Amino acid sequence: MKPSRYEFLLGRARALATMYLNGLTRRQTTVRLSRDELWERLYFPLPEEPTDDGTVLEHLVQAVDPGLMASAGPRYFGFVTGGAQPIGIAADWMATAWDQNVGLYAQSPAMAVMEDVVAQWVRELLGLPQNASIGFTTGCHMANMVALAAPPNALFKQIGWNFEQYGWQAAARICVYVPEDVHVSIIGALRILGMGDERVMRIPCDYQGRMDVDALIARMKENIGPALIVAQAGNVNTGCVDDLERIAMHALNTKSWLHVDGAFGLWAMTSSTRSRAVRGVPLASSWATDAHKWLNVPYDCGIVAIGDSAAHRAAMSLNAAYLERSAREERNGMDWVPESSRRARVVSLYATIHALGREGVAKIVDRCCDLALEMADYFREAPGAEVLNHIVLNQILVAFEPPDGRDADEWNREIVRRVQQDGTCWVGGTVWKGRYALRISICNWQTTERDIDLSARAILRSAGLPMPAA
Numbered sequence: 001m002k003p004s005r006y007e008f009l010l011g012r013a014r015a016l017a018t019m020y021l022n023g024l025t026r027r028q029t030t031v032r033l034s035r036d037e038l039w040e041r042l043y044f045p046l047p048e049e050p051t052d053d054g055t056v057l058e059h060l061v062q063a064v065d066p067g068l069m070a071s072a073g074p075r076y077f078g079f080v081t082g083g084a085q086p087i088g089i090a091a092d093w094m095a096t097a098w099d100q101n102v103g104l105y106a107q108s109p110a111m112a113v114m115e116d117v118v119a120q121w122v123r124e125l126l127g128l129p130q131n132a133s134i135g136f137t138t139g140c141h142m143a144n145m146v147a148l149a150a151p152p153n154a155l156f157k158q159i160g161w162n163f164e165q166y167g168w169q170a171a172a173r174i175c176v177y178v179p180e181d182v183h184v185s186i187i188g189a190l191r192i193l194g195m196g197d198e199r200v201m202r203i204p205c206d207y208q209g210r211m212d213v214d215a216l217i218a219r220m221k222e223n224i225g226p227a228l229i230v231a232q233a234g235n236v237n238t239g240c241v242d243d244l245e246r247i248a249m250h251a252l253n254t255k256s257w258l259h260v261d262g263a264f265g266l267w268a269m270t271s272s273t274r275s276r277a278v279r280g281v282p283l284a285s286s287w288a289t290d291a292h293k294w295l296n297v298p299y300d301c302g303i304v305a306i307g308d309s310a311a312h313r314a315a316m317s318l319n320a321a322y323l324e325r326s327a328r329e330e331r332n333g334m335d336w337v338p339e340s341s342r343r344a345r346v347v348s349l350y351a352t353i354h355a356l357g358r359e360g361v362a363k364i365v366d367r368c369c370d371l372a373l374e375m376a377d378y379f380r381e382a383p384g385a386e387v388l389n390h391i392v393l394n395q396i397l398v399a400f401e402p403p404d405g406r407d408a409d410e411w412n413r414e415i416v417r418r419v420q421q422d423g424t425c426w427v428g429g430t431v432w433k434g435r436y437a438l439r440i441s442i443c444n445w446q447t448t449e450r451d452i453d454l455s456a457r458a459i460l461r462s463a464g465l466p467m468p469a470a
């Protein structure tokens, strides 16, 4: 039989992808080309005539390669970034080959049921209530948005306002309380939802970024009407977790909605040693998390869970919203997220959880947390280096004392630039409590002790500090 077009093209894609992935652990974590140089490589006038597939694939890979960031590799510590595991990549390829639309059950029964299965697994893994409804989003930002769209439907019902029908027009106000050190995606989501900055009250936090619960309670006493509280499990800078137990108790007493942004921190629920850090998670009203961070599935994959599934559906569904859905009912994916047509990002999630099991997920979490402690030790022993946060999870903030006569922030910016130029590892900078610092996030399944050693040395070298003995 003659090989089909798929065999040649996918065979070549497999070879090129394998080459890239095999080289990832050795690849420098820097892009040395400028925007103009990348434009030169990628741009050509819009073609009028077709080009054969083989040529297109070779050009694509060759043109883009020097502009790729090894962010899926073991020494990329920027933002909070995971790297796809082999099984997740293979499963994602299958999802692309199947090319299913998961908007409606009728469009892909298998994918709809797979979403139900993964929803069940995620509730068990993260210790969420059995009746929580789940939606699959591009990331935690969208998961936050879906979760924050639901409360008005429930909160206004308490005061007899049909939000679904009348929306914000002449509605009473909902007071929103967020920690001062909230993730920007919460503010962005609230803005998209039309809640208005003026209605969002920022509650002071301690030096680690934990919300002051007494201040929250006092502030809530000053306002009447329904309240929405946002808390964090895993601050993007320090990794700190709010006192969820106490906040949840207050939310319960005041009939408020408590949303937890746990983009990466929620996964600590899988670890017997780290789940203490996130206790109280199950007591919230809604949760948002990422799978492309700590679970290390390929981009993109976020997850939203909402205890009041009727409110969830009322906020998202295009159909009769307040109908209850039984567990055995056919799932229409579009009832739980803003999109109608959508790719089956659940496939790599399903395969990755299958491959890892609960133990495997916990192992990644534990290893990253242990490695964060190891990395911090290098700085604790270095003169003039200061670790700014308690290492409760996988995030490290470190700042270095400047040489005489130099500005501290400017010096730490310079160190970040040097580390990024060096290419051994990649770290970003952040401003924490008014002070510029290096932010290091250990979030990759492949990172080893050797990677930590190489990277800590590269950072100390960039800061002009002496190397510890090997």
Ligand SMILES: *Cc1c(COP(=O)(O)O)cnc(C)c1O
Pocket: 080, 138, 139, 140, 141, 142, 183, 185, 234, 235, 236, 261, 262, 263, 264, 290, 302
């Ligand atoms: C990463 C992150 C987000 C946003 O997630 P995306 O995956 O970028 O959409 C929200 N909150 C926290 C705490 C995060 O770390």
